[in-house]
Amino acid sequence: MTVSTPGLSGLRRAGALAAATLAAVALGVVPGARADAASGTLPIGDADLTEITTSRVLADGVTLTHIVRGTEPAQPDQINTTSRGPWVVNVLTIDPRRARGHLKATYGTNLGQVEKTTDLVRDSGALAGVNASFFTFTASPLYPGDPVGLGLYGGKLLSEPTIEPGEVNFVVDANNNRALTGKLTWSGSARNRRTHTVLPLEFINHPPVVPAGCTAVVDQSVCTEPGDVVQFTPEFDSATPAGVGVEVVLNRLGCVVRTATTRGTTLAVGQTSLQATGRDAGALLAVAGRGCLDLTSTLTDQRGRKLGLRPGLFGVNGRYPLTANGRIVVPDGGSDSFFARNPRTIAGTTRDGKVVLATIDGRQTTSVGTTLDETAAVAQALGMSDAVNLDGGGSTAMAAQGALVNHPSGAERAVGDALVYVEGRYHGGN
Known part of the structure; x- marks a missing residue:
């Protein structure tokens, strides 16, 4: 366990190697201004907050980290404004050089319906996973699981990316666990x-x-x-x-x-x-x-190059990039509530090729959630050189070893799909 307070170095992030790339495609990223280097603790809230970090190894190359920043519960009427937190962050880190399993996306029984993240993780035989894509939810009562954007599963394109400027995609090759972020058309x-x-x-x-x-x-x-x-x-x-x-x-x-x-x-x-x-x-x-x-x-990346659909390729949709090439790239959201404090789910990669999946609990006195700017700062502090904001709010969930890891803002919500880590080599399927 690491206890980090002002004057003590906390989480240490390395990353001197070049980012891993998919063999057949390089998704473009959005440039932006570089933020201040992370101080070793999560750069949110007041500087004097205590931060407690615990980690455990789930499998070779797979680590689950639990971070709590701030020790006192928030007042209910100050969840959206307090600088004292608390914040609860769960981080799943997969090192492709050591991991013996594979990361993929799964939608469960069929694409049009929804299932809880814990069920998607369990039914796919996965060790751990998080919720992933935005989906129609209440907008389509008959088919609530229909992805609102990219849905790519085992090389099969089952939902096309939208033309919305905010959509950003997270693409992973289950054959080698290499992943990139960017916008596909x-x-x-x-x-x-x-x-x-x-x-x-x-x-x-x-x-x-x-x-x-x-x-x-x-x-x-x-x-x-x-x-x-x-x-x-x-x-x-x-x-x-x-x-x-x-x-x-x-x-x-x-x-x-x-x-x-x-x-x-x-x-x-x-x-x-x-x-x-x-x-x-x-x-x-x-x-x-x-x-x-x-x-x-035909799928095309931001540079106009075609993405060949091959077995083992998976992709989900998110809303807005958080970091790109180590820089925070969140757009100005104005008064849009989407940019305010909410529970969040993040997917990204480090400079040395690790895949990081994280959840931030929110809308609770025990974890207030993050604005999109704060979410990007967390992603950067966790070492994510390239990161995207996946579906959050009531959908945010992480499961590991058969149990729910985080605390959703209500009862765990059924979702459209999930990113899951399964032990063993990829042998096909969604």
């Missing part, structure tokens, strides 16, 4: 092999929206308002979303096996479907016909 299309006509895709595994002026139109092909064109895979849910519009089911060769003038069907292994609403319904029928389609799906 996506494009997709369906092309008829015989006629060569092309129809752009707008989403992957995301329920299409029916245009407001056509909600009462049963035959969407006569609608004059643009709708959505979406690709669905069997991983999404037990059935594709039902409703007005059209749906075309393709076999593993890309050839049409059935067409319906309403949406909603069950897909067999190897099948995929395309759904369309609004006037795009007619466009889909025209492109598909009774022929065969080539579906394209």
Whole structure:
């Protein structure tokens, strides 16, 4: 155990080696102003706060660290303003040079539903893990687990990154535990092999929206308002979303096996479907016909280079980078409550290639949480040269060795996916 008070050196962070890189891609990062070097304690709150650190080894190359900064509970009405804390931080550190397992993302039974982080960790046979992506939650009652952004699992792109400027992605190769952060973009299309006509895709595994002026139109092909064109895979849910519009089911060769003038069907292994609403319904029928389609799906990094989808590649979505090349890069959030004190989940890498997953408890008198600026300062102090802010708030959770490690702000919430560390080499699967 390390007890750190003013005048005593606390956590020591090293990092002289070059950052590890994925063999097939280098995700871009956002430049910014370098913050002051970490003093050895977490650089949040008053300088005279006592900080207590305990660590334990979970497995070769895997360490769990518990940090408490501040000793007195906060007053309930001062959680968002106090400079006395307390703050409770849990840190999972994975050293790829020594670890004998692999880091990956998992969404559980299917993509559209939610499960608790503790269940995702246990059901995947993992040693430890944290919640990961932002997901639709209450915005989509039928499919609450649908990722709001990138969802890449075992080399399968099951959810496309958004064009929102705040989205940032965390990508890891389970074959070597190398990880990077950055922003990916996506494009997709369906092309008829015989006629060569092309129809752009707008989403992957995301329920299409029916245009407001056509909600009462049963035959969407006569609608004059643009709708959505979406690709669905069997991983999404037990059935594709039902409703007005059209749906075309393709076999593993890309050839049409059935067409319906309403949406909603069950897909067999190897099948995929395309759904369309609004006037795009007619466009889909025209492109598909009774022929065969080539579906394209391309991920591109910030430098315009394609990311090859290969087995073992996983990626989740976050909101806003925290650090990049050792610099704090949090944008100005103004009065947006997202930037205020909340529970937080962080993923990042150190300069010598370690992967760090951390949670910060919040909205409690026993741990007040962090602003996004404070979160970045914590990430930097923990040695994360590149770090992203994952889903937080009520979703923040860390589990290890079958038990919940942190204290969520309420009952543990079911989430869309998780980043988990599994002992043993990666052998496929989500």
